[in-house]
Amino acid sequence: MVSAISIVAIFALEGFVTTYSDGTKDLVFVQTLWRHGDRSPTKTFKTDPFQEDAWQFGGGGWGQLSPAGMKQHLNLGKMLRNRYVTNYNFLPNKYNAKQIYVRSTDVNRTIISAMSNLLGQYGQNDNSSTPGLDYPDVDGWPAGYVPIAVHTVDDDTDHLGNMESTCPFKDQVWELAKTSDEVKSFVNSADVQAVLGNLTNYCGQPVDIDNLWIITNALYIEQIYYNATLRTKNNWFTDAFYAKADAINDQVQLFQNGIFKTVPNIVNGHDVGVLTRKVRGGPILNDMVMHINLKLMCQGQTTPNCTWINNLKNYIYSAHDTTIYAFFSALLIEEYAVKPSGGYPLYSAAVLLELYIDSVDKKPYFKMVYHEQDGSGFKDVTMGIQGCPQNSSYCDLDILRNFANTIKPDQPIDQWCLTDLNKSSSFATVSMLFIAAILAINNNFLGLF
Amino acid sequence: MVSAISIVAIFALEGFVTTYSDGTKDLVFVQTLWRHGDRSPTKTFKTDPFQEDAWQFGGGGWGQLSPAGMKQHLNLGKMLRNRYVTNYNFLPNKYNAKQIYVRSTDVNRTIISAMSNLLGQYGQNDNSSTPGLDYPDVDGWPAGYVPIAVHTVDDDTDHLGNMESTCPFKDQVWELAKTSDEVKSFVNSADVQAVLGNLTNYCGQPVDIDNLWIITNALYIEQIYYNATLRTKNNWFTDAFYAKADAINDQVQLFQNGIFKTVPNIVNGHDVGVLTRKVRGGPILNDMVMHINLKLMCQGQTTPNCTWINNLKNYIYSAHDTTIYAFFSALLIEEYAVKPSGGYPLYSAAVLLELYIDSVDKKPYFKMVYHEQDGSGFKDVTMGIQGCPQNSSYCDLDILRNFANTIKPDQPIDQWCLTDLNKSSSFATVSMLFIAAILAINNNFLGLF
Numbered sequence: 034m035v036s037a038i039s040i041v042a043i044f045a046l047e048g049f050v051t052t053y054s055d056g057t058k059d060l061v062f063v064q065t066l067w068r069h070g071d072r073s074p075t076k077t078f079k080t081d082p083f084q085e086d087a088w089q090f091g092g093g094g095w096g097q098l099s100p101a102g103m104k105q106h107l108n109l110g111k112m113l114r115n116r117y118v119t120n121y122n123f124l125p126n127k128y129n130a131k132q133i134y135v136r137s138t139d140v141n142r143t144i145i146s147a148m149s150n151l152l153g154q155y156g157q158n159d160n161s162s163t164p165g166l167d168y169p170d171v172d173g174w175p176a177g178y179v180p181i182a183v184h185t186v187d188d189d190t191d192h193l194g195n196m197e198s199t200c201p202f203k204d205q206v207w208e209l210a211k212t213s214d215e216v217k218s219f220v221n222s223a224d225v226q227a228v229l230g231n232l233t234n235y236c237g238q239p240v241d242i243d244n245l246w247i248i249t250n251a252l253y254i255e256q257i258y259y260n261a262t263l264r265t266k267n268n269w270f271t272d273a274f275y276a277k278a279d280a281i282n283d284q285v286q287l288f289q290n291g292i293f294k295t296v297p298n299i300v301n302g303h304d305v306g307v308l309t310r311k312v313r314g315g316p317i318l319n320d321m322v323m324h325i326n327l328k329l330m331c332q333g334q335t336t337p338n339c340t341w342i343n344n345l346k347n348y349i350y351s352a353h354d355t356t357i358y359a360f361f362s363a364l365l366i367e368e369y370a371v372k373p374s375g376g377y378p379l380y381s382a383a384v385l386l387e388l389y390i391d392s393v394d395k396k397p398y399f400k401m402v403y404h405e406q407d408g409s410g411f412k413d414v415t416m417g418i419q420g421c422p423q424n425s426s427y428c429d430l431d432i433l434r435n436f437a438n439t440i441k442p443d444q445p446i447d448q449w450c451l452t453d454l455n456k457s458s459s460f461a462t463v464s465m466l467f468i469a470a471i472l473a474i475n476n477n478f479l480g481l482f
Numbered sequence: 483m484v485s486a487i488s489i490v491a492i493f494a495l496e497g498f499v500t501t502y503s504d505g506t507k508d509l510v511f512v513q514t515l516w517r518h519g520d521r522s523p524t525k526t527f528k529t530d531p532f533q534e535d536a537w538q539f540g541g542g543g544w545g546q547l548s549p550a551g552m553k554q555h556l557n558l559g560k561m562l563r564n565r566y567v568t569n570y571n572f573l574p575n576k577y578n579a580k581q582i583y584v585r586s587t588d589v590n591r592t593i594i595s596a597m598s599n600l601l602g603q604y605g606q607n608d609n610s611s612t613p614g615l616d617y618p619d620v621d622g623w624p625a626g627y628v629p630i631a632v633h634t635v636d637d638d639t640d641h642l643g644n645m646e647s648t649c650p651f652k653d654q655v656w657e658l659a660k661t662s663d664e665v666k667s668f669v670n671s672a673d674v675q676a677v678l679g680n681l682t683n684y685c686g687q688p689v690d691i692d693n694l695w696i697i698t699n700a701l702y703i704e705q706i707y708y709n710a711t712l713r714t715k716n717n718w719f720t721d722a723f724y725a726k727a728d729a730i731n732d733q734v735q736l737f738q739n740g741i742f743k744t745v746p747n748i749v750n751g752h753d754v755g756v757l758t759r760k761v762r763g764g765p766i767l768n769d770m771v772m773h774i775n776l777k778l779m780c781q782g783q784t785t786p787n788c789t790w791i792n793n794l795k796n797y798i799y800s801a802h803d804t805t806i807y808a809f810f811s812a813l814l815i816e817e818y819a820v821k822p823s824g825g826y827p828l829y830s831a832a833v834l835l836e837l838y839i840d841s842v843d844k845k846p847y848f849k850m851v852y853h854e855q856d857g858s859g860f861k862d863v864t865m866g867i868q869g870c871p872q873n874s875s876y877c878d879l880d881i882l883r884n885f886a887n888t889i890k891p892d893q894p895i896d897q898w899c900l901t902d903l904n905k906s907s908s909f910a911t912v913s914m915l916f917i918a919a920i921l922a923i924n925n926n927f928l929g930l931f
Contacts, residue, residue, distance in 0.1 A: 092579025
């Protein structure tokens with residue numbers, strides 16, 4: 034228990050009613066980003082003995098949430114309730130339609146993960162809700178079950194939650210990144226070529242760094258559900274070989290998220306590191322910061338356009354490992370937060386972004402907490418963010434704002450996705466040359482004057 | 483029980499496996515459109531003693547689904563299961579992710595109505611699903627509850643399900659329709675003016691035919707939840723006065739759905755009846771017919787783009803009374819289907835559009851069934867559609883296709899919504915004059931030749 038917590042503080046700063054304070058820090062808003070639970074593969078390789086009909090759970094077929102995945106999110110929901118309702122008394126004891134908003138990517142596994150999570154938060158038969166007021170008291174309706182709406186957006190254009198959204202510009206940036214020396218030398222290294230070559234033989238299809246994840250992901254899940262038969266049916270499968278392929282894929286994922294050892298990693302005048310982080314993690318980080326700025330701006334305001342955010346206490350994104358990894362990469366803490374380093378966020382991994390106002394200096398602070406997987410607790414990762422103090426869980430909000438700014442998409446992401454990198458690159462090259470010329474003149478670099 | 487039903491028929495027509503036949507008619511596809519259940523008002527008038535804080539159920543606030551509404555859809559879900567699983571053996575005994583797709587408008591009440599309905603269809607503790615395969619067998623998870631994803635689309639641009647979507651063209655058509663003689667004479671009639679005038683005084687705000695629904699709808703719901711206090715707090719409220727206002731609103735709704743006594747109702751060269759039905763009911767009717775055409779076109783095809791529709795057996799739209807009424811108006815059966823005539827579809831009203839293939843003539847037929855409200859059965863309304871036989875529940879699909887065609891939006895609805903009726907009207911006026919000129923010449927109308 035945090036000793037200096039005063040559970041109830043009618044906050045002096047006009048407009049904010051909060052029920053959780055840690056010393057002078059008053060919690061006013063929480064945003065939650067999680068990965069769905071355990072699932073079946075979303076696709077697999079040609080020669081895989083475990084094709085779609087091998088996956089019967091969750092309604093059957095590719096990419097469905099399993100009962101284990103539902104349970105993982107039921108548990109996370111209970112943990113979130115314990116934190117924000119029982120301990121912090123910040124979220125309401127029973128579901129309040131104005132205080133909680135749930136957005137999911139538009140695929141079954143993320144929607145159903147959210148439904149399972151909310152069952153853990155507000156659907157238990159624990160007398161927190163009232164039959165006849167919150168749910169029907171009738172035969173066939175589980176006692177205590179309060180259905181909560183999960184909202185989705187079109188998946189193809191969900192550039193915020195779906196890292197595989199249709200975004201030609203993003204594809205171009207990745208193609209360009211693959212031509213960088215660092216990626217080329219990695220891909221062409223003997224080890225990588227050997228593994229890709231072997232997999233191409235084993236899998237009955239060309240395997241490269243773009244589709245390697247399909248194989249490692251299928252094998253990962255098959256080790257959970259078909260561990261014995263996997264090894265007899267795929268006699269080329271060994272733990273050592275899998276570990277090698279998986280490590281290669283981890284490194285590819287770093288590249289794909291704009292994380293390079295070469296910093297900056299400039300190709301054709303483009304910093305492919307920054308561009309990648311802008312186009313992947315930029316939208317969701319800036320969406321969260323936008324909510325925070327709106328929350329602070331609307332403090333004490335009663336205008337209709339502030340009603341929604343003034344009432345809102347918890348905004349939830351139900352999404353994917355790729356979303357969390359892009360978010361962490363945008364903040365350059367992916368290796369700090371996700372263990373083992375380079376690995377991807379696990380099932381039901383969750384990031385909690387908490388906004389606090391200090392009752393003394395009236396300034397906004399944030400705290401970032403990470404739930405690694407089912408069974409793990411909440412780990413404070415705020416200190417991993419460059420510029421945040423190393424002796425406090427609370428960091429000045431401007432640090433987060435600056436990160437968001439530096440990787441803000443150059444245009445509204447919908448439009449940016451449709452721009453041509455090459456066209457914008459000629460502009461970038463010209464402007465780079467122009468800047469270089471000015472610098473040269475300034476420093477009389479060419480000894481002309 | 484339908485006597486000549488053969489429950490299992492491995493259909494000769496290549497590609498279709500169906501398990502329900504009525505004589506030679508084999509059921510291959512069902513589309514369901516329903517209204518959400520009982521809710522709180524979405525807004526109310528200024529002087530209403532029952533403002534938003536009077537509505538605490540369903541998470542609290544405007545427009546939330548009540549436990550009664552959840553129960554209405556739980557019941558409808560059980561009825562649908564009884565029809566399509568138990569009796570027809572058409573839909574699977576347990577949830578199959580490929581055979582069922584649920585789309586909802588993006589508001590809590592329609593999403594939660596769908597969740598409640600699916601709880602009735604596939605979430606009961608009746609051993610139809612398998613713990614550990616379909617849901618987690620753990621503490622805190624209701625036995626038998628199988629969570630099923632409900633997909634939503636952006637509400638503002640959901641021109642298919644949300645009749646209040648942002649569609650300037652639709653607003654222009656309505657403004658034009660209001661200038662038609664029929665609507666003007668109705669609005670200016672003594673009765674209507676008297677009621678609107680009285681309501682303006684009572685409600686503390688100008689009341690016209692555009693916002694009358696807010697008052698009648700709030701009063702309708704208050705009669706359910708606050709019937710006694712309603713009459714003491716609003717001493718102007720009488721059943722007779724309410725019935726008058728409601729009847730006026732019913733008539734306004736007919737106009738708003740493009741149903742006029744004047745046929746065609748031409749204003750400034752536009753048939754506002756057809757235009758209204760095109761822009762309101764056109765999208766959803768054509769979406770349903772598109773699914774049917776796709777289903778038929780993909781028969782026996784194994785190409786990837788046919789996989790989704792080949793597997794799909796039930797497409798569900800969770801929407802509103804306005805959606806159902808627009809759909810029925812598009813088919814000109816709104817007064818045939820919805821009783822009392824002119825009234826709006828009630829809570830958990832549902833339309834079932836069933837596609838059959840005749841095993842003898844190999845032709846496609848449709849059957850349309852209407853569930854009026856909680857507690858009512860399924861009523862066959864196919865015969866109400868012009869051109870459909872009066873001695874059979876099955877109607878040639880081309881009749882439906884023709885209706886869909888006649889009220890197909892002139893452009894993809896997203897684009898059409900952004901066109902300017904006045905600009906397109908000048909074109910329409912010119913073309914109307916042009917046609918009139920040709921007719922005149924043909925018939926030597928002007929005696930000039």
